[in-house]
Amino acid sequence: MNVLWILLLPMLGIMAPLITARMGRTACAWATAIAPFAALVILLRQTPKIFAGEVDTWWQEWIPSLGLNLSLHLDGLAYLFALLILGIGLLVILYARYYLSERDSMPQFYASLIFFMTAMLGVVLSNNLIQLWLFWELTSISSFLLISYWSYRSDARKGARMALAVTGAGGLALLAALLLIGHVAGTYELREVLAMGDTLRFSDYYPIILVLFLLGTFTKSAQFPFHFWLPHAMAAPTPVSSYLHSATMVKAGVFLMARFYPVLADTDFWFIAVSLTGMATLLVGAYTALFKHDLKGLLAYSTISHLGLITLLLGLGSDLAAVAAVFHIINHAVFKASLFMAAGIIDHESGTRDMRKLNGLWNYMPITATLAMVAAASMAGVPLLNGFLSKEMMFAETLRQDTLGALSWWIPLLATIGGALAVAYSLRFMHDVFFNGEPIDLPKTPHEPPRYMRVPVEVLVVLCLLVGIFPQFMVGDLLNAASGAVLQRPVPEFSLSIWHGFNVPLAMSAAAVTCGALIYINRRHLFQFQGQFRELDAKLIFEGAVQQLVQRMTAVHEWIENGSLQRAMFLMLLLALAMMASPLFSMLAVEGLRPQIPTNWVVTFCTGLLIVSTILTVWWSHRRLRALLALSVVGLIVSIAFAYFSAPDLALTQLSVEVVTILLFLLALFFLPQHSPALDSSLRVIVRDLGVATLFGSVVGTICYAMLTRPLTSISDFFLANSKTGGGGTNVVNVILVDFRGFDTLGEITVLGIAALGIYKLLARIALAMPSADSNGIPWSKERRSVLLALVSQSLLPLALLVSMYIFLRGHNMPGGGFIAGLITAIALIQQYVAHGVEWMKERMPINYQALIASGLCIAILSGVGSWFFGHNFLKTWYDYFYLPGVGKFELASAMVFDLGVYLTVIGATLLILANLGKMTTSERLRAGDQ
Amino acid sequence: MTHLPILPVLVPLVTGALMLIPPFNEVNNRQRALGTLASLIMLAVAALLVITVDRDGTLLYAVGEWQPPFGILLVVDRLSAILLLLTSVLVLAVQLYASGGDDAEGRFFQPLLMFQAMGIQGAFLTGDIFNLFVFFEVLLIASYGLVIHGGGKQKTAANLHYVILNLAGSALFLIGLGILYGTFGTLNMADMARVASSIEGGDLTLAKAGALLLVIVFGLKSAMLPLHFWLPKTYAASPAAVAALFAIMTKVGIYSLWRVHGAIFGEQAGGLANVALPWLWPLAWLTLLMGIIAVLASQTLRSLAANLVIISVGSLLLMVAMPSEQTTSAGLYYLLHSTLATALVFLLAGMIVAQRGKAEDRFVAARAVSQPLLLGSLFFVAALALIGMPPLSGFIGKALMMKAALQQGEAGWIWPPLLLASLAALLVLSRAGSTLFWRVRDGKPGTAQAHPLQLVGVGVLLLALVLMVVGAGWLTDYTAAAAQGLYQGIDTRVLPTGGAS
Amino acid sequence: MLDQVLLGVAVLVGLALVLNAWRLIIGPTVTDRILALDTMYINCIALIILLGIYFDTSLFFEAALLIAMLGFVGTAALSKYLLRGDIIE
Amino acid sequence: MEFSFAIAVGFLTAAGVFLMLRGQTFPVILGLTLLSYATNLFLFASGRLVINGAAILGSSENYTDPLPQALVLTAIVIGFAMTAFVIILAIRARTDLGNDQVDGRESALDISAEYKSRKERRES
Amino acid sequence: MIKRLFPMPIHTLILLLVWLFLNDFSVGHLILGFIISVGICLIAAPLMDEHPTVKRPLLALRYALMVLLDIIKSNFEVAVRVLSPNASLRPGMVALPLDLEGEFPLAVLASTISLTPGTVSVDFSEDMKWLYVHVLHIDTEEAVIHLIKQRYEQPLKEIFAC
Amino acid sequence: MSLVEWIASFLLVMGGVFVLIGAVGMVKLPDVYTRLHAPTKATTLGIGCILIASMCLHAVRGEGFAIQELVISLFLFITAPVSAYMIAKAALHRRVPMRDGTVNMALAEQARERQSPTAVPGSATQQPSE
Numbered sequence A: 001m002n003v004l005w006i007l008l009l010p011m012l013g014i015m016a017p018l019i020t021a022r023m024g025r026t027a028c029a030w031a032t033a034i035a036p037f038a039a040l041v042i043l044l045r046q047t048p049k050i051f052a053g054e055v056d057t058w059w060q061e062w063i064p065s066l067g068l069n070l071s072l073h074l075d076g077l078a079y080l081f082a083l084l085i086l087g088i089g090l091l092v093i094l095y096a097r098y099y100l101s102e103r104d105s106m107p108q109f110y111a112s113l114i115f116f117m118t119a120m121l122g123v124v125l126s127n128n129l130i131q132l133w134l135f136w137e138l139t140s141i142s143s144f145l146l147i148s149y150w151s152y153r154s155d156a157r158k159g160a161r162m163a164l165a166v167t168g169a170g171g172l173a174l175l176a177a178l179l180l181i182g183h184v185a186g187t188y189e190l191r192e193v194l195a196m197g198d199t200l201r202f203s204d205y206y207p208i209i210l211v212l213f214l215l216g217t218f219t220k221s222a223q224f225p226f227h228f229w230l231p232h233a234m235a236a237p238t239p240v241s242s243y244l245h246s247a248t249m250v251k252a253g254v255f256l257m258a259r260f261y262p263v264l265a266d267t268d269f270w271f272i273a274v275s276l277t278g279m280a281t282l283l284v285g286a287y288t289a290l291f292k293h294d295l296k297g298l299l300a301y302s303t304i305s306h307l308g309l310i311t312l313l314l315g316l317g318s319d320l321a322a323v324a325a326v327f328h329i330i331n332h333a334v335f336k337a338s339l340f341m342a343a344g345i346i347d348h349e350s351g352t353r354d355m356r357k358l359n360g361l362w363n364y365m366p367i368t369a370t371l372a373m374v375a376a377a378s379m380a381g382v383p384l385l386n387g388f389l390s391k392e393m394m395f396a397e398t399l400r401q402d403t404l405g406a407l408s409w410w411i412p413l414l415a416t417i418g419g420a421l422a423v424a425y426s427l428r429f430m431h432d433v434f435f436n437g438e439p440i441d442l443p444k445t446p447h448e449p450p451r452y453m454r455v456p457v458e459v460l461v462v463l464c465l466l467v468g469i470f471p472q473f474m475v476g477d478l479l480n481a482a483s484g485a486v487l488q489r490p491v492p493e494f495s496l497s498i499w500h501g502f503n504v505p506l507a508m509s510a511a512a513v514t515c516g517a518l519i520y521i522n523r524r525h526l527f528q529f530q531g532q533f534r535e536l537d538a539k540l541i542f543e544g545a546v547q548q549l550v551q552r553m554t555a556v557h558e559w560i561e562n563g564s565l566q567r568a569m570f571l572m573l574l575l576a577l578a579m580m581a582s583p584l585f586s587m588l589a590v591e592g593l594r595p596q597i598p599t600n601w602v603v604t605f606c607t608g609l610l611i612v613s614t615i616l617t618v619w620w621s622h623r624r625l626r627a628l629l630a631l632s633v634v635g636l637i638v639s640i641a642f643a644y645f646s647a648p649d650l651a652l653t654q655l656s657v658e659v660v661t662i663l664l665f666l667l668a669l670f671f672l673p674q675h676s677p678a679l680d681s682s683l684r685v686i687v688r689d690l691g692v693a694t695l696f697g698s699v700v701g702t703i704c705y706a707m708l709t710r711p712l713t714s715i716s717d718f719f720l721a722n723s724k725t726g727g728g729g730t731n732v733v734n735v736i737l738v739d740f741r742g743f744d745t746l747g748e749i750t751v752l753g754i755a756a757l758g759i760y761k762l763l764a765r766i767a768l769a770m771p772s773a774d775s776n777g778i779p780w781s782k783e784r785r786s787v788l789l790a791l792v793s794q795s796l797l798p799l800a801l802l803v804s805m806y807i808f809l810r811g812h813n814m815p816g817g818g819f820i821a822g823l824i825t826a827i828a829l830i831q832q833y834v835a836h837g838v839e840w841m842k843e844r845m846p847i848n849y850q851a852l853i854a855s856g857l858c859i860a861i862l863s864g865v866g867s868w869f870f871g872h873n874f875l876k877t878w879y880d881y882f883y884l885p886g887v888g889k890f891e892l893a894s895a896m897v898f899d900l901g902v903y904l905t906v907i908g909a910t911l912l913i914l915a916n917l918g919k920m921t922t923s924e925r926l927r928a929g930d931q
Numbered sequence B: 001m002t003h004l005p006i007l008p009v010l011v012p013l014v015t016g017a018l019m020l021i022p023p024f025n026e027v028n029n030r031q032r033a034l035g036t037l038a039s040l041i042m043l044a045v046a047a048l049l050v051i052t053v054d055r056d057g058t059l060l061y062a063v064g065e066w067q068p069p070f071g072i073l074l075v076v077d078r079l080s081a082i083l084l085l086l087t088s089v090l091v092l093a094v095q096l097y098a099s100g101g102d103d104a105e106g107r108f109f110q111p112l113l114m115f116q117a118m119g120i121q122g123a124f125l126t127g128d129i130f131n132l133f134v135f136f137e138v139l140l141i142a143s144y145g146l147v148i149h150g151g152g153k154q155k156t157a158a159n160l161h162y163v164i165l166n167l168a169g170s171a172l173f174l175i176g177l178g179i180l181y182g183t184f185g186t187l188n189m190a191d192m193a194r195v196a197s198s199i200e201g202g203d204l205t206l207a208k209a210g211a212l213l214l215v216i217v218f219g220l221k222s223a224m225l226p227l228h229f230w231l232p233k234t235y236a237a238s239p240a241a242v243a244a245l246f247a248i249m250t251k252v253g254i255y256s257l258w259r260v261h262g263a264i265f266g267e268q269a270g271g272l273a274n275v276a277l278p279w280l281w282p283l284a285w286l287t288l289l290m291g292i293i294a295v296l297a298s299q300t301l302r303s304l305a306a307n308l309v310i311i312s313v314g315s316l317l318l319m320v321a322m323p324s325e326q327t328t329s330a331g332l333y334y335l336l337h338s339t340l341a342t343a344l345v346f347l348l349a350g351m352i353v354a355q356r357g358k359a360e361d362r363f364v365a366a367r368a369v370s371q372p373l374l375l376g377s378l379f380f381v382a383a384l385a386l387i388g389m390p391p392l393s394g395f396i397g398k399a400l401m402m403k404a405a406l407q408q409g410e411a412g413w414i415w416p417p418l419l420l421a422s423l424a425a426l427l428v429l430s431r432a433g434s435t436l437f438w439r440v441r442d443g444k445p446g447t448a449q450a451h452p453l454q455l456v457g458v459g460v461l462l463l464a465l466v467l468m469v470v471g472a473g474w475l476t477d478y479t480a481a482a483a484q485g486l487y488q489g490i491d492t493r494v495l496p497t498g499g500a501s
Numbered sequence C: 001m002l003d004q005v006l007l008g009v010a011v012l013v014g015l016a017l018v019l020n021a022w023r024l025i026i027g028p029t030v031t032d033r034i035l036a037l038d039t040m041y042i043n044c045i046a047l048i049i050l051l052g053i054y055f056d057t058s059l060f061f062e063a064a065l066l067i068a069m070l071g072f073v074g075t076a077a078l079s080k081y082l083l084r085g086d087i088i089e
Numbered sequence D: 001m002e003f004s005f006a007i008a009v010g011f012l013t014a015a016g017v018f019l020m021l022r023g024q025t026f027p028v029i030l031g032l033t034l035l036s037y038a039t040n041l042f043l044f045a046s047g048r049l050v051i052n053g054a055a056i057l058g059s060s061e062n063y064t065d066p067l068p069q070a071l072v073l074t075a076i077v078i079g080f081a082m083t084a085f086v087i088i089l090a091i092r093a094r095t096d097l098g099n100d101q102v103d104g105r106e107s108a109l110d111i112s113a114e115y116k117s118r119k120e121r122r123e124s
Numbered sequence E: 001m002i003k004r005l006f007p008m009p010i011h012t013l014i015l016l017l018v019w020l021f022l023n024d025f026s027v028g029h030l031i032l033g034f035i036i037s038v039g040i041c042l043i044a045a046p047l048m049d050e051h052p053t054v055k056r057p058l059l060a061l062r063y064a065l066m067v068l069l070d071i072i073k074s075n076f077e078v079a080v081r082v083l084s085p086n087a088s089l090r091p092g093m094v095a096l097p098l099d100l101e102g103e104f105p106l107a108v109l110a111s112t113i114s115l116t117p118g119t120v121s122v123d124f125s126e127d128m129k130w131l132y133v134h135v136l137h138i139d140t141e142e143a144v145i146h147l148i149k150q151r152y153e154q155p156l157k158e159i160f161a162c
Numbered sequence F: 001m002s003l004v005e006w007i008a009s010f011l012l013v014m015g016g017v018f019v020l021i022g023a024v025g026m027v028k029l030p031d032v033y034t035r036l037h038a039p040t041k042a043t044t045l046g047i048g049c050i051l052i053a054s055m056c057l058h059a060v061r062g063e064g065f066a067i068q069e070l071v072i073s074l075f076l077f078i079t080a081p082v083s084a085y086m087i088a089k090a091a092l093h094r095r096v097p098m099r100d101g102t103v104n105m106a107l108a109e110q111a112r113e114r115q116s117p118t119a120v121p122g123s124a125t126q127q128p129s130e
């Protein structure tokens, strides 16, 4: 339970700086420190239990199907890291209070910092693989916020992005690795997984797991060749650097390697991959550090180098090496944090970090100089300081491995060279900054920092000394506990003392110090040599690579998506063709066994006519009015076909829709260009399209024929049987429409209504280009109203309305119904618009068509909802027969009400569409016509 | 309560109709309040349905009380219930956002929104394949109207492509339905699932052709490669609120694939079993790949978000292409997440465009937004969700899908694109965010402020995303049960024994 | 007998349809084509009535009635288009 | 008869598909219309062809399948709504984009023709 | 009141008659047809312009029958013309001076002309004083004008009493 | 066959023939103005015959006295002249040429402009100059 609070308190603490934002900087810092401090107290109270080897856990089910639970544990390793995170974190909070200037947003900084701290604590305390990953990603995200804190600076933005990209990519690999581990282990609980080392190591997945896992950890811990992001993360404020690059962020990768040491290490693959990478990083980092003129740059590469060292130790695979690794994690965190803070003080008080300008600061800030030099000496591995101890252990361990066989001696040699380089750059840090003459062109006159800004450095440097001098007392138990957690077995004997006698590691240390000093003294030659090579800026390369990637992808994308509808349509139809045709190849006979209807002359005429008019529609598609006429013939024949094949309702619907469509087409013709080229594409494209079209048509025709000639057993007998008895109508099609499947019809009229609204929207604020002459250049006739047309249309109106009523009323029993009747009424009214014009109609028939649509819909819905009050489902219909003397028997049905809704909606929608288009043009025409 | 299943269709329909007649026919606070009320009712209904279905099992509602398969049957199982909930959350968010002023940029926004909701919810509800077509058309025609809201060349051009492609799609849908009715003789999906295994001979061939045609139709809706061309343009051109609502449009296609190709042409379908898979697999994979390419090529926030939709579609299609309870469950969770997250980004993009002057949402240095901290934080959160980074629900969905793929033994094919997609999103979104909010050209920021209602709309989505994380345990159990229910099919006791077919 | 007569008359009407279609194709002016289309509408009425007689049903009556009404609307609109361009002004 | 019907459907489909692939709005809409005729006939065909069997009870002995008819009716109405929308959209596009190309930009052929004419004008 | 309920009594009557034609002559349909006819006239009334009404219905009936016979007769004539060689045709335009006044009577005249022997009304002059007629075969122009004026215009003048 | 059926058959054949003659006229006649005559008359009458035949047959076949078909004829008789009128107007408007040798061809232009004829009709000046 305590472990939960260690995580929860900082998590809640994120709010503290935000709440106290207005209370002043000191208050904000204090408030921020409360939660981590409390967590630290809780952590420290666990010390005896941890040192006794107990593990505190907390578990809460969260997402069982994912294997993700809220699961925390506090063992030695977690304790060590939590201690570093909270302890150094508190020092950084104090330090940042003085480091940040007035114009920096303190709450934002502290909130991000605590967010990061929480994430880091989550990583080390997680006892669930996926939860661990969750916090791992949160460290990437929160570090992004910290690095980009000065977001107005380009280098901060780019550095942050690069860090996020690299660690984010690694994070994804890690997710894959963790999922695989969980899959192989059968559990995602870390402590259970840790007990399954052999299962994992002998699994087929092991190599891929290891590769993915190492990708995750190496990127996070800035191992070669993924180290390039780290120096650019130095664009962050120095408190951030001192936190991220000493105790936390970059240590997360190392932590993870240590954490999974029991299950993934102890194979040759592990040894080769981890130790060699570590060695390479150690050397590359140390060597590069030597040439950095920027203080923080030097420290950054030194960090890389030390991370390489820890990785190397973990890679060696021996238990003592692991102990050394853990020890060095502690030591590095302590001295590197203090060094960054010192560098920050120097920067803060002198205005630069350039070592070429910084000289002789000893005279200006002696205390800071002393502190920094002690820490740097620890970094160099000078005896009596903590760095010395872990380095000696490392040298000792490099001598013990033999996996490389006869070439195994390379490893200690290279390690010594690394040590020498470390001495060299540490010397440079000390000598170049604090001695080496007088400062050059400093923006400010340097002086000691505010008192409390130095306190964190002092604390850390004292720790360096104490650990260096009294190692066993200071960290013996801690190291034991942490190493035990890493190894998951009893820790081997190790001795933490300053003096082990004259031995090879001591000789190696001596050699390193000597060589280091020599290298530093002769640095001019080395600088000259290095000067030949162009310095590569990883940021530029990375940005360039990303831009290259974006450009390439943009090119590919534009090549694929050229914005052409024709291509999209072609691909869609081609795919449809392929998918539709693919099963047909396995069809044995197209023709089925259903008896066919004998054909006759008239049908042949009509089929021929249909085909000819279809072809004409295509042929004339650029002679637009002609195409429309041909299309009308097609529609006419389709209607006749419906009538012929026993579908009178369809014939009626098709006919009336046809006419309205033609009216719409005519409107379109008027506003669209009158001419278009006969060949709108190249001949190749046309032939290609013709080919696809022909194939498509033949496939659809084939399927149609195959279907027509096969018998069908369908659910329709039910409709025929129940239409009269259940729906009260003899026109089964209509009963299906208003009753059996009335819901479809409701949707259908809604579609019609919405279409009308959409069209109304389309016509809003449209500036229509009206041609003043037809396609032959003949100006339009000046006669607005033809007498004969107007009169006859007028006299036909009542007749047409009567017909529509006739068709509406008998629809339930005979061909007809609300939809057709509605269209007839609409057409009759449109005919008035055509004959008399919009103005005339508007004066005499001020109907709000959209209200008509709405009322139609509402009536249809009400007829359905009405059945609720009789305890029935929506659209349950009712009908009955009544008898009136003199009139006889007649039927009343609720379906008629529904049909009335359909009727009104259709009228409203059709007229809204057509009359509004007319209305738009009228005003235009009045202006254009007067000229 | 017995009429609960039909309310998701009726409430928006009635509201939409009311918004055409006085006193609600003007764009004013009265109309907006009505819209909010309707959205809240829909949300309540959907929540109630989810609870009821989770407790009592599938709800069936025979419209007109005609016994299935003859009448139209509404089916509320766990799958449709949760999608209804998703829709209503989205509609509420969009309605609130648009009520902040965007709805006044043209006519009929609120009624069209309601009709669109009706179409989407109807498509999720119906258990009848032709009725599905009808609701597809309802949601499409409403979306045609919504895309052009506010007017402008870009919208018109995008809408033209969108409309024409979808009209062709509708034609293919009808041909497919024709073939299916011509071979199955029934339209009720549960009944079709029952009949499917008995189809053989020439009918089998025809039915396959029909089933495959429907893949095209649903693929077009869901923006499967190479049917995705309409999507980036349309989403990027649409007004923010509409684009946000559209986040669910592709999901309707995915849902239909599950319903039709998972349940009707699934494992039990005899000769028709899994007929779509050989096509779906490569196309889904390529869709994901295309999404990655497109995301990397994105130049504006809205097109980026649109291309992220393609990635999510690709991922989901891969889940569809490996039908199993795990993949479906994982896909369903991811579907909920990706819909909400994309919608969030589109809404944000709307506010950013409004504040950023002529540069709109292009990734170039421009004047600062007037509310950098607010929009920046929101963007940051939304970006995390989209990339699939914790703490928002994206990572859960991604991990679930990866796990499901691993269980199917397909991790080698599916993990790399899934992970690459996240990486691409990470690269581009971090670039996008730092450019939009940090690369500020000198000069005074604008004065445009986000309307409080817009923020409430965004808040609704954020809250939903957070709830998806907090309640992930319950939700994943639910999605697992939903997936199980999908493949079990509807209880055939409601179908007539023997029947006409 | 009546059936043969009907078939014969239907063939006559069909032939008329084809001739009208021919006029529709060759034009030469668009007014010719509109006239041809108008006539085809009327021919179709004949065809449908014949169908009604042949199948001995009155179910086709509405279709014929509608063609009579709608053919006129179409022709009027087409002519108006030629005259004024804008059919609803 | 079935054969004629299938041929007609095939022709309508082919013509529709071909026109759908054109680059101007008007032919595309024509194509959509033809295609919707084809699909309506196809959907209708799913109930098989029957003559003299209209689904009006009491009008004949063998009734045709009424269900596809109802479906086609719905499809016709929806198709009508869609056609209406797309026609007006084409008008809107022409107004907004200045031409009637589906992509809103002049086709390659137009551009080359314009280029040629401009060149000729320069030369003369 | 009655005027408001039956704005177009003749139309109402015709509609009722047509309704009965369409359905059957029964009491039920008489009532239903009456309601519908009245309703339609109420809706359509605002869309109808005022026209001179038929003053002599019997004469109108006779006129209708005469036209019907003329139509039949004209058809045989036209059939002959159609089937004889084109060279023997002598088509032409005729401008018909009008005595008749009022749009409605003129419309009836024009329609009649179009339906009857070898003539099609083409257009009115703007002042409605002339009707242009296309004639399939002209022997003499005067004969055409005389025939139309005597046979059709005169009775119409009487019918509409103008 | 009953008497009614004989009559009906006769009417049907008449109708068919007239419809065909109308179509033949459509193809054969020389210009659009002359072609107008064919459908407005021949076809209308043809339909009329067929409709009457239909009425007769329905009456005999026991469906009662159904004179619905009269309504179709009513529509046709009202609309056919207007269709012809509109088409003729359109043809004039587009200056569709009349056949050479058309009497009073000059009147076409005046009809197009809807003016009164410039000279008294029937005078020699109106004769076409052949």
Ligand code: NA
Pocket: A354, A355, A356, A357, A358, A359, A431, A432, A433, A436
């Ligand atoms: Na120096």
Ligand code: NA
Pocket: A917, A918, A919, A921, A922, C086, C087, C088, C089
């Ligand atoms: Na107009």
